[in-house]
Amino acid sequence: MYGQCPKCHSYRVVRVGQYAKFMKVSLTVCAVLIAAAIAYPIFWLALPVFWLTSLWFYLSRPLLGCDDCDHLWNPRKPEQVLKYDR
Known part of the structure; x- marks a missing residue:
């Protein structure tokens, strides 16, 4: 155990x-990436990479x-x- x-x-x-911390950070970064993707379409490629990375950190770093x-x-x-x- x-x-x-x-x-x-x-x-x-x-x-x-660490659900609360995960949600605050990921929503903030997603908002910034979406705003950047509207201005520069290449940033759309960064969104799935960020989502998978943040999900991995959330699942692998429990308290x-x-x-x-x-x-x-x-x-x-x-x-x-x-x-x-x-």
């Missing part, structure tokens, strides 16, 4: 996607969250504590 929660030491740990205490942390940086409201 994913180990133990560093805060409450529970084993009820799940993967949590871990505890079901018992709602603690959220980055498994690649165990010392970093993140705020998360469920």
Whole structure:
């Protein structure tokens, strides 16, 4: 599994996607790319590449969250504590 929660030491740990951050960044970049594509049609080729890349980052970079205490942390940086409201 994913180990133990560093805060409450529970084993009820799940993967949590970074959906809000993903949506903000991807919608902003898509808006900029579409605006650029209207001016320069070559930018239409960049949109599918960006979509696939951002989807890959979203799926491959999850956070871990505890079901018992709602603690959220980055498994690649165990010392970093993140705020998360469920």
